[in-house]
Amino acid sequence: MRRGIVQLVALGVVIAVLLTLVALLFKWLPSSASVEFNRIQDVYWFATAIAIGIFSLVSAVVIFSVWKWRVPLDDDADGPPIHGHTGLEIVWTAVPAVLVIAIGIVSAVVLAKNGEAGSTPPLQVNVIGQQFTWKFVYPGYGNKTSGELVLPIHRQTKFTMTSVDVIHSFWVPNFGQKMDAVPGIKTTIYVTPTRLGNYQVVCAELCGLGHATMRAKARVVTQGQFVSWVKGK
Ligand SMILES: [Cu+2]
Structure with a gap:
């Protein structure tokens, strides 16, 4: 059990590192030449960091499951019956909700700042x-x-x-x-x-x-x- 968790976490970290390299090594956005675009790019990176975290978690669990719990090809038996897990379900609903709300708040702040005149007349x-x-x-x-x-x-x-x-x-x-x-x-x-x-x-x-x-x-x-x-x- 302990070993399995270590392997799962290691897999997630490897995927996250690869995705981070893909995000950083390629030029995905035009280079910024304005204060407003700097703010917009911050939102992009904030959302990208969250996406990398979630994608790494999900893909690590999927790959780990396929690798550890696959059955022989001729195994036609039904799998064990699965019951719900209230705690887990609350977590996987609450965490994405918090993340989406966070992205929404950050975006709203940037949108408001980018649409407002500064102290000196423009x-x-x-x-x-x-x-x-x-x-x-x-x-x-x-x-x-x-x-x-x-x-x-x-x-x-x-x-x-x-x-x-x-x-x-x-x-x-x-x-x-x-x-x-x-x-x-x-x-x-x-x-x-x-x-x-x-x-x-x-x-x-x-x-x-x-x-x-x-x-x-x-x-x-x-x-x-x-x-x-x-x-x-
Ligand atoms: Cu036109």
Whole structure:
């Protein structure tokens, strides 16, 4: 009995280590370039850690059972009758319930934080989707209009989206935030860039024949570069 438990635990640990390697050694998510995406990735990893734990437990028990209690091929006898086990049933209901509630709470906290303006007023950028192009307007800077999205690093930006024709969806994979641009209404998201560089604005809602080409360049620059860009032209 004692030996069996040790073997079962060892099996679970081996599976958990293998799964952890698979989770860590491959690049599953775009690299984060925003405060908001950092938070979202934390939720991913939290849920992944729980999934690895549960999967390791279940698969260890299944493999262990098949390995230890298999009968010869010609054994046609019925197995022993099995009765319920109230304690075990309470545990296997309560533990997943607690885990799912924990994931729900963590997600709700991140969702709320990602949707709230910080203490300093954010940079306002209006995003207009149109088959098959993006337009960015900076109302704080004389309605400067650009086909390229330029953002200062470490400054929270509030995007207000709309569309002039069909539904589009504003998405910069490295920023993590995604929101539909819908004709007639205004939708918002916040992004706080954390890394200088070039990124891509992608339309993430099938919007017609040119949908796949509905891309724009996004550039995160220093505050000084941003000011000279936004005041130029
Ligand atoms: Cu589109």
